[in-house]
Amino acid sequence: MILVVDVGNTNIVLGLYEGSNLTHHWRLSTNRSATVDEYGVLISNLFKLAGVRAEQIEGVILSCVVPPIMGTLEKLFQTYVGKEALVIGPGIKTGLNIRYENPREVGADRIVNAVAGIEQYGAPLVIVDFGTATTFDYIDGSGAYLGGAIVPGIGISAEALYQRAAKLPRIELSKPKTVVGRNTVAAMQSGIIYGYAGQVDGIVRRISKEFDVKPRVIATGGLAELIAGESETIEVVDALLTLEGLRIVYERNG
């Protein structure tokens, strides 16, 4: 089996694949000050609970968009799994034709999403990933990764209102009954949820217009389901897209 790991700014998602079957997956908080051994205790316990021994893991692949913790994670897998992790970046074969001005600048999570998206849904394609930041990626009909858009994530947006406006509380991100909110919480929920759905549709439509295409539109990330229900352009929510992309890239480097 192989261990796939996506390190985001908020969460680290780990998955175990047996062939193309995801048998286990877990989510940890990204903690910039945790040590190799602190992460080691966490993953050892998760493996134990799942009845998996580290020796069963043949390989590890990692996408990371938090450079300061890269070193810790590389040591973590050397020490606690006994494997050198493949790291998405220069020297790894992704099979993706990246047309960013500087291909090294594209987030590793966006690259693996694109790899999985093309494989599973075909191109042209737009991928929307609702993470710490929300990213939009456009892949053209030939399967080339052209770029996209980066906007403040839903959590960041809600948090900013609470932090910066004295009378605005921290809210639960759920759908309000009406668009016209008649109390502060309902009004904030309306703004965040419907505003965000409108933003997604607006960007997807502008991408379609810019390239005169009708792309498929796939969403992933923690809050994808919530927004997809209100969006007119998202067709599919695929929560496992990033892990799937890591598995595919691992196989391409086998």
Ligand SMILES: Nc1ncnc2c1ncn2[C@@H]1O[C@H](COP(=O)(O)OP(=O)(O)OP(=O)(O)O)[C@@H](O)[C@H]1O
């Ligand atoms: N119900 C909620 N209420 C408020 N904030 C939330 C809620 N669910 C998630 N968030 C916040 O939204 C942001 C995105 O969370 P999510 O789990 O979707 O991203 P993620 O995939 O872990 O992100 P990354 O890959 O960037 O680490 C985080 O900052 C998270 O704390």
Ligand SMILES: CC(C)(CO)[C@@H](O)C(=O)NCCC(=O)O
């Ligand atoms: C945009 C995020 C933070 C989303 O996780 C990540 O993909 C990232 O840090 N990207 C680097 C910048 C870029 O993709 O252009």
Ligand SMILES: [K+]
């Ligand atoms: K993400």
